[in-house]
Amino acid sequence: MKTHTRVLIFISCLLMLSAYFLPLWHILLDAPQYPEGLEMKIWLNGLSGSIDQINGLNHYIGMKFISVDDFKEFKILPFVFGALTLIGIAAGLSxxxxxxxxxxxxxxxFAIVGFSDFYMWEYSYGHKLNPHAAIKVEGMNYQPPLFGYKQLLNFTAGSLPDTGGLLVGLGGVLVAAALFYKPQISPNKIK
Known part of the structure; x- marks a missing residue:
């Protein structure tokens, strides 16, 4: 394994470790009555942001409350991600x-399972509504987008990677580069 490959591996590992200190994803709800927006940040082991306000609004349309305790993923993700990062370190060292x-x-x-799980949570959250909710709009579901923006009644919902997610994604690109990039040998070095 060449030195540049090992450098890419170790940089990637450092970027991956950012997941323990920075939010991975954020969901933003923007509406005229909330000009500053309501935001929920998703971390490797929990949630932060305007969760109480979002739960208060969601109650009226029959969505279930968001609670960290409902996500078993937050208990195992730090360990799975840590194991993956250790495999990267071991690959570079060995x-x-x-x-x-x-x-x-x-x-x-990990990415496929993670995004599939996130989509299924969003689907359940936006489709399984309380039939006794105060506000009902026939045929409406409130599933936030997996990635990008979507109009939900008078709210624009956005779902995008946050700082940690961008750094982890960059780390993944570097892993692919370490694996697949083959620098060209210049004709001068052959002689």
Missing amino acids: KSRKLLWAWFIGLCL
Whole structure:
């Protein structure tokens, strides 16, 4: 394994560690009556932001309350992500391409399972409404977008990666670069 590959691996590991200190994702609700917006940040092990205000609004349309206790994922994610990062460190230290492949595949599976789980939570949250809610709009569901923006009644809901998510994503790109990038050998070095 070449030095530049190992450098990419270790930079990627450092970027991955940001997930323990920075929010990964945020959901923003913007409406005329909330010009500053309501925001929920998703961390590796919890939630923060305007959760009480969001729960208060959601009650009227029959959405269930958001509670950290309802997410078993927050109890296991720090350990799974830590194990994946340790595989990356081990790949760099041992110069093992097999471990680098295992890390890359593990990160891809982690992303697929994570986004699928997030989508299923959003779907359940936005579709399984209390039939006795104060406000009912026939045929309306309130599922926030997985990525991007969506109009939900008079709210614009946005769902985008936060600082930690962007750094982890960049780390994933560096893992792919470490695995697939082959620098060109200049003709001068062959002689």
